[in-house]
Amino acid sequence: MSATLRQVAERAGVSVRTVSNVVSGFALVAPETRTRVQAAIDELQYRPNAAARHLRGGRSGLVALAVPEIASPYFGELAGLLAEEAERRSWLTLIQQTGGNARDERALLDGVRGQVVDGVILSPWALSPGDLTRRPEAVPLVLLGEQDAGGMLDHVTVDSIAAAREATRHLIERGRTRIAAIGLQPHLENGTAARRLEGYRQALSEAGLPADPVLEIPVDRLHRRDGADALAQLLSGPVQIDAVFCFSDQLALGAMRTALQHGLTIPGDIAVVGFDDVEDGRFSTPSLTTISPDKEAIAREALACLDDRVGANGQVPARRIVVGHQLLVRDSS
């Protein structure tokens, strides 16, 4: 094991407390003493013991990042940015996968959180606002995504309604009139899909196009497979379409595959727009038009919220931060 304060103290011929002062950089230490202690520290390769500091100070320096699945490109990219930002602020990042189900998300809120981490950044998928606010313990919690908690919690999000409206409007401006929406998730409490659907409908309505329930396709999850299946289902039916707005890039990439397999051209026969701007969509063929949320800003703001809340223990008013987004027009439309 590593050297302790006591060992360093003995070596330097000072008290444990003085070594602690040198290590912390604070307090008054005579220059001569400081160099002597520092020498002992270097010789013994002293490293502060994280467990003792945690026990004594009540802070672990750990933040949990809870997402449905880290392997999903969007959450992978977000996790990368969050981990970077966390490191910049001297936090270590714990990764916690919820699988997107309510049971695991709830277990997470009760479990890990309380005793190991100083804060949690949660991207809820299945929890209702009620679940979120009914938390006995008070570990700082920041929400990502659409699921609001009635203004009780810090919350970083994009304006999904506006973004979805822009995406749909873009398709309309390209002359499309039979625009399907893929990605409804009526079985989840999660408000994301609902908001994107809302934006989609607003755009249709603004353009005087009818909203047709037959064009609104629910999916089980947000994987490529689901997008592929959803479009296949549409194409095998009697419905005519000339565009699809998918609620995630993953869905869009799956849908594109189905379209191409059916011999359709993109964007000739079908224009496709996604949401997330993951790396895949930039190099797919054709490249994918998408809504690009400002992920760097999400990471930055989420950690900033946590920092503020952990620093000032007690009452900081809950914040709701809306980060920017951008429509990136590429070859698929």
Add this chain to the structure above:
Amino acid sequence: MSATLRQVAERAGVSVRTVSNVVSGFALVAPETRTRVQAAIDELQYRPNAAARHLRGGRSGLVALAVPEIASPYFGELAGLLAEEAERRSWLTLIQQTGGNARDERALLDGVRGQVVDGVILSPWALSPGDLTRRPEAVPLVLLGEQDAGGMLDHVTVDSIAAAREATRHLIERGRTRIAAIGLQPHLENGTAARRLEGYRQALSEAGLPADPVLEIPVDRLHRRDGADALAQLLSGPVQIDAVFCFSDQLALGAMRTALQHGLTIPGDIAVVGFDDVEDGRFSTPSLTTISPDKEAIAREALACLDDRVGANGQVPARRIVVGHQLLVRDSS
């Protein structure tokens, strides 16, 4: 904060030690006492304090997962599986991005490791075997990938030479004779690219095809962009090719994009094979033929190594575990 053992003890009218015994499940506790204590635990919602346990027991229950970048699909998928397996074994997973540079990888070995985590799973990218073995402290370390450490450390890998040979042989069996290799990384210590190149050359040699240095293309990183650029470079030159073996799926997906943009057909004009079997390749158009390493096995074996080494403190002989792989033939060849 949460209740402590002492508070539970007072409430149940027993000693702190007895409560500890109940919580741990071990030792002898009279059934009647146990239920009484359990009741107090439930009422007070007692949760063991992780910091105290860590300090007392010397184990944090944390394992660090150190990869170049979590946003990269291969590492994302691997991280997901590793985190799942870790949870199954009651570890929490810390995520540590090295950026694939030697400085950060070295810093990681000296820093975090020592005082916070019980073990590290490292996917080295830039470190030499020398860097890896020259470690003063003795925190269990498991290596992923090709970079061996002279048999000094636990090491989980695929047989890259054999896999690359199979991939190349597959292209030869499809009648290709001008097969390029994309993905050399002469600037890194990392042995991965070197082994895949070795397997590629072996296959050519076995088939009596000449190895042509002009067909072996180095890249800076392993992103789609690099694959796209590499193929563009090849196509703009005088060299004729009818197939590409890319050392990662990312490179392959980038190369496919370039090929399609140049109006080439896949696999008609150019057959493409990748390495990794990431989700993207399953839904790209055309879908990507690739080498699929058994990622579940990698995750399982890596955690098993760590468990064994942490459990039995001291001398466990270093293990080298080779997990299986499989050539998945899809539309790109």
Add this chain to the structure above:
DNA sequence: CATCCATGTTGCAACGTTGCATGCCACGTT
């Protein structure tokens, strides 16, 4: 009846750190 054992239960100490209060010294002021 003394002894031994198994079963329950307990107090003490220690893990390494830092907040707090105190001690000590030299120096300058009244």
Add this chain to the structure above:
DNA sequence: AACGTGGCATGCAACGTTGCAACATGGATG
């Protein structure tokens, strides 16, 4: 000479847990 002051260093206690050894109790054994 007595006093206050500021710079520096230290000892004690506590964070919450568990290993260890010891201690009760009651029943079985010699």
